[in-house]
Amino acid sequence: MRMTNFLHFTENHRYCVYRDFCLSGLDDKMLGSIYQPMVGAFAVSLYRLLVSHVPVEKVGYSAIEQQRRLFLTLGLDPSEKGRRYLIEQTSKLEAVGLLQTSRMFVPETDDHVYEYELQAPLSPAEFFNTQHLTLLLRDKVGKFAVLSLREELWSKEPLEWSGISLNKENISVPFYDIFELNTHVIDYELEQALEEVAVSRKSILPPNPQGDGLNYADIILRFPRESRNRVFVERLRYDHEQMGIVNYVVRKYDLSTQDLCRLLDEDGIFTEHGEVVLDDLQHKASLHFRQGMKMQEKRQITAGKVIALHQEMTADPDEPVQEHAVQTEFYVEVPAQFQSKCDIHQYNMMLRNEPYTRLLQTFFPGSVPAQFLDIFEKIDLSYKLPGEVINVLIHYLMSLIAAGGEQRINRNFVEAIASNMLLKQVNSYEKAVQYIRDQAKMKGKQKATTQRTRTYAKGGKVKPEIPVALESDQGEAVSDEEFEEMMRFAAEMQAGNKKGG
Numbered sequence: 001m002r003m004t005n006f007l008h009f010t011e012n013h014r015y016c017v018y019r020d021f022c023l024s025g026l027d028d029k030m031l032g033s034i035y036q037p038m039v040g041a042f043a044v045s046l047y048r049l050l051v052s053h054v055p056v057e058k059v060g061y062s063a064i065e066q067q068r069r070l071f072l073t074l075g076l077d078p079s080e081k082g083r084r085y086l087i088e089q090t091s092k093l094e095a096v097g098l099l100q101t102s103r104m105f106v107p108e109t110d111d112h113v114y115e116y117e118l119q120a121p122l123s124p125a126e127f128f129n130t131q132h133l134t135l136l137l138r139d140k141v142g143k144f145a146v147l148s149l150r151e152e153l154w155s156k157e158p159l160e161w162s163g164i165s166l167n168k169e170n171i172s173v174p175f176y177d178i179f180e181l182n183t184h185v186i187d188y189e190l191e192q193a194l195e196e197v198a199v200s201r202k203s204i205l206p207p208n209p210q211g212d213g214l215n216y217a218d219i220i221l222r223f224p225r226e227s228r229n230r231v232f233v234e235r236l237r238y239d240h241e242q243m244g245i246v247n248y249v250v251r252k253y254d255l256s257t258q259d260l261c262r263l264l265d266e267d268g269i270f271t272e273h274g275e276v277v278l279d280d281l282q283h284k285a286s287l288h289f290r291q292g293m294k295m296q297e298k299r300q301i302t303a304g305k306v307i308a309l310h311q312e313m314t315a316d317p318d319e320p321v322q323e324h325a326v327q328t329e330f331y332v333e334v335p336a337q338f339q340s341k342c343d344i345h346q347y348n349m350m351l352r353n354e355p356y357t358r359l360l361q362t363f364f365p366g367s368v369p370a371q372f373l374d375i376f377e378k379i380d381l382s383y384k385l386p387g388e389v390i391n392v393l394i395h396y397l398m399s400l401i402a403a404g405g406e407q408r409i410n411r412n413f414v415e416a417i418a419s420n421m422l423l424k425q426v427n428s429y430e431k432a433v434q435y436i437r438d439q440a441k442m443k444g445k446q447k448a449t450t451q452r453t454r455t456y457a458k459g460g461k462v463k464p465e466i467p468v469a470l471e472s473d474q475g476e477a478v479s480d481e482e483f484e485e486m487m488r489f490a491a492e493m494q495a496g497n498k499k500g501g
Contacts (some may be wrong), residue, residue, distance in 0.1 A: 001087050001090045001091050001094065001101045002215075002216075003087050004238065004240070006080050006083050006084065008103075008112060009067075009083055009086075009087065009114075010067070010078070010083065011066065011067050011068040011070075011071045011078040012066060012067070012068070013066070013067050013111065013112060013113070013114060014064050014065065014066055014067070014111075014113050014114070015064070015065065015066075015067050015070075015113065015114040015115070015116060016053075016061055016062050016063065016064045016065075016113070016114075016115055016116070017050050017051075017053040017054060017061070017062040017115075017116045017117075017118065018054075018060065018061050018062070018115060018116070018117045018118070019050075019051060019054055019059060019060075019117070019118040020059045020060070021059065021118075021120040022056060022059070023051060023120075023121075026123070026124075026153075027120065027121045029153065030121040030122070030123075030124070030127070030153075031044055031047070031048070031121055032044070033149055033152070033153070034121075034127060034137065034149060034153075035096060035098065035121060037137065037140045037141050038092075038096055038133070038136050038137055038140055039089075039092040039093060039095075039096055039098075040089075040092065042074075042089055043089045043090075043092045043093050045074070046070075046074065046086075046089050046090070046093065047093055047098055047099065047118070049070070049073060049074070050099075050116050050118055051118060064113070067114070070086065071086070074086070090116075091217065094217065095217040095221060096133065096136075097119055097122070097133075098118065098119050098121065099116060099117070099118060099119065100116075100117040100119065101114065101115070101116055101117075102114070102115045102117065103115075124150065124153040124154060128150055132221065132222065134146065136221065137149075214246075214247060214250055214257055214260065216236055216237045216243065218257045219233060219236070219246075219257060219260065219261060219264075220233060220234065220237070222257055222258060222261045223261045223264065223265070224261075224265060227265045229264055229265055229269065229270055231274070232270040232274040233264055235274050242274075242275060242276050245276050245278055245281075246260065246264075246276060246281075249278070249281050249282055249285050252282075252285070253282075253285040253286060253288070253289040254289065255285060255288070255289075259285075259288060263281060263284050263285060263288065264281075266284060268280050269281055269284075323349065323352075323353045324352050324353055324388075324429075325349075325352075326345075326348045326349060326351075326352045326429065327430070330348075330429065330430050330433045330434075331344055331345075331348050332347075332348060332351070332392070332395060332433060332436075333399075334347045335395070335398060335399065335402060336402060337363070337402075338362075350362075350391075351388065351391040351392060351395060351429070352388050352391070352429050353388075354391065355387055356376050356380065356387060356390040356391055356394060357373070359391050359394055360372060360373070360376070360394065363394070363398055371411070374411075375411050375414050375415070376390055376394070376414075378415075379393075379414070379415070379418045383418050383419075383422060385418060385421065385422070385426075385427075386427055386428070388428070388429040388432065389421065389426055389427065389428070389429070389431075389432040392429065392432035392433055392435075392436060393414075393417060393418065393421070393432065393436075395436075396417075396436040396439070397409050397414065397417075421435060
């Protein structure tokens, strides 16, 4: 139960109990042998008290009463200490899945009403299949006691069946083989009556001050008791600002509860005053996130190899391979090394239908370098690019090499192009061809701009283009009169300069 103000939880506040089950003998044994060592005898007594609020032969709601009944029955003092203790006990029941507490605001009385919704204890099979509950029980009673409790709750099979291979066959009779319902007549009155007498459940939940991230109970349940940072983690229960910072990092880097506990246990995550150092927590969470991404990528590649090998082994060798045609407008040019081997139609059909592994073998006379295989294997299994798109990418890279470009074809360069294809949703042969054409146009424009632009050696400024007077092939000849006029004008200019001097 998350409670920031103890004045909102007093003996004067009203409450009711809801349950839709009844306790069986097995449930009683689970409460006494399994749940009580985990949450304590007082919490289990509180749970049994809440169960008794609803009559044993019924399910549904109890009457609305003041919480003073809980304090008096449990022998708690209705003070801040008693309220804190009762909140702690309900929190334990909530953490192990026996209770769900809701707070509803009533505008008419300007006050809150509490609803305690009880959950049935887990069956032995469900409990021991829940890892965090089993580990908590182990921490409380020990490993051998857990094994002993499990044997007490489980009745073994007969000795006559042990060690015998039995062929089990289900010979049960279905419902409609025995009973026949009159489905031609719909009884609307019965449906309406059943709906009217049904117990209505209002899904009113209190606002979560910590958002949709992890809550304090999940964290403290898995945090090591002997850790030096445990005292700081325990303060997160009432410090919602620091809890919000923690949940911000959890959502940002997709951390699980175990991952977060591991990071909060490291040195330097908290200051001496118990505040979370956001930069250090984000740095460590980022390293964990990137490491997890790499491990997931390796698992995907390994799984892809296994699936491909299985498909290859189970494929029918006699079944013809379906080929996809290529439209003429999306043909790409045949590289120089293939012009003597195939025409443009055969080459484009190979790009469209052949696996990228076979296409790489056609580009290399010997064995394909392992570096190239690793690059495109990652693009295939991790990036999930279609095979025909990978083939067009290989064609584009080989064209760059044949053109004598200075760009080195390394892993980062190829993955950058593949990432750009993913962002632009290049998922077909036609889109891939259009993509490499657009890239070629952009490179052509950049090359033309570079050739036109000349820079100074030192200043680095662009030299302005100065118009130059060029001789014209169609220039007219100067007449004798014009030539004499020009000579006279030059003589006058020279005489004027001498007088001025």
